[in-house]
Amino acid sequence: MTQLRTVQVLGGGGAGSGAHVRSLAAGLVARGVRVTVCAPAELEDLYDFPAAGAGFAPVPGRGDPAALGALRSVCAAADVVHAHGPHAGVRAALALSGLRIPLVVTWHTRGQDGGARGRVLRLLERRAARAAAVALGSCSELVDRARLRGARDARLAPLAMPAPSGRPAGRAALTRAGLGAGDRPLVLAVGGLTPERGYRTLLDAAGWWRRLDPVPLVLIAGEGRGRAALERRIASEELPVRLLGRRDDIAELLVASDVAVLPSRWEARSPLAQEALRLGVPLVATAVGGVPELVGDAAELVPYGDVGALAGAVAGLLGDRVRRAELVRAGPAQAAGWPTEDETVAQVLSVYDELVAR
Template sequence: MRALLLTNIYPTRENPGGATFIRSRVRALTDLGVEVVPLAIWTTWTAPATVARALLRTADGTPAAGFPGLTAPLGVSQAVRRRLTGRSGSRWLEAVARAALDHAGPGVDVVHAHGMYDLPAGMVAQRVARELGRPYVVSLHGTDANEVLPRRAALYARVLAGAAATCYVSAALRDQAHRFVPAHPAAHVIPNGVDLSLFRPGPRRPAPTVLYVGNLERVKGVDRLPAVWAAVRQAEPDARLRIVGGGSLDARLRRALRDPSVRFVGRLDQSAVAREMAAASVLVLPSRSEGWPSVIMESYATGTPVVATSVGGVPEAVVRPHHLVPADAAVEQGLAAAVVRTLREGESARAGLTEVAALHSWSRVAEQELALYRSA
């Protein structure tokens, strides 16, 4: 079995530790005997377009070292169109599809696209699969279905309808997509997995420690952390907050959380993230939108409980209802109260969490995806 994996989600030069679920998926499928050819879908820029990119504040998106990518130059008009409409044009799409065909070589059995963002991997997969005479599968992970799909429903409908199967990381994400596009007869829910060799229990910090892991962006709800933390500290003066990650709200958060009890750790590789989770008392996830946040099962694998807003696929992952907080006007107070309650639960809050995480190993995910490939 040879699978061409085209992805909009991949480790970048700016965030080499990101999108680990793509690399983990490739390793797990390889362990099952699948020859996986992973390719990031990204763009280079013509010289004039580089200026336009800077003015439009568009991220570079260059894949991290060691992760292969497909690229085609994006001109000024295409750069502006992409920023304003989310479309890069048929010329760009055709160039990338040709490059994918050249790179893949002969013997591809299935094409699997991860993501339908501004440069939709699903569209490239559709073109490539048509040329190869092979089936394609499309997986949606979160923002693509929650934010991009409602704006581009007609495009999504065409791409998804032609797929042999569609995959969603949570039932909530599938249901969200089906509000805007017809339900696919072979729509599957396959959550991302957890690397159980990395994420496991370890030494804990002596002080009660609250941990945030993720991008420092509004969609992740990190702007809620200052109010949440003020309330937690009032109830638990000895508590400490550690923030792992980076993003556009980094400077703003540092200004709002100038307190000796708060430590900004920055971006870390997965091994270091696993140690942070194992050492924490509770992980907090204040997101506004989610597909299936991998940090929940990763935290569970270390035995650390999670307090989170009840959005997207989060309720499907969090096993204790009282650790879920409604995303309403009182969300900050609710998160703080749930964090304090969890800190005071002590060891009872950890009971059974590692067993839950074990049900979401990457080997299980790979087995489900391989079954899809064989039936496509």
């Protein structure tokens, strides 16, 4: 049997899509598939795709002729091309112009619909949806969105994130000591410092939590263009918030925390939510996008942008040991029902086989 050849096309490689492609590449290679990842050069160091057995072709995440030519030269030898995100989908579709190679596009997340950028995004989404032989959505809302944009065949494909290798036992006290937390409750948020992450609401809630005794320490792990504005506000209002920058010890930070918070405007299958529930860390999250179907009853859900609801939910958990214990048990039980990495790879491979057989 001829070896199946696939090219995975990544653009910016957000935390969810980059980790998924790394996991998918490893699983496909293990099943005898030849995988090449096309992505900006910096993602090779970040995700080490060659260590997963995949080839790597550095291709800038833009649509100029040189980048498209480089992408086309790699994709021309593939049986199936799989793009991750509408931007990557449009670039892959342009690179495949005139070639009889099926295109799969996975929708990992969505952009904002308002303003000029929103109009451009809708155009990109329509082109990506119509070019795809199969569109895969990581949550039900994204499947509906792909269909709305004109996808001929849109399917639900929940993505599995690599599971943590057990609860980091015995490190919570050491991590707390390193943070200088003392006996204060720790509230942890993780994600890029951008407006859509909802950190403005989180800082509003942190001001409210100063009424508590002891006052919780809010930690935000991540980096981004909004850092300077957040720093100014934290300093001017003397908020009990610390920006940690990029961290590679999220599991340790979670286990040391009393509550994790996800105040985002929109999420599909949030890596933070997945890791928090797997580790049994109580989570307060906004009821947006794919979050409700991901967490079920294993987290406290609040409306996006509602300071009172977010502040009250976190304060309620900090003051209710019984409810926290319920969520500690509920998280891993909910996570046990999510698809495994192996099941995710098997579903994607079945799509490839179907398209090649056509």
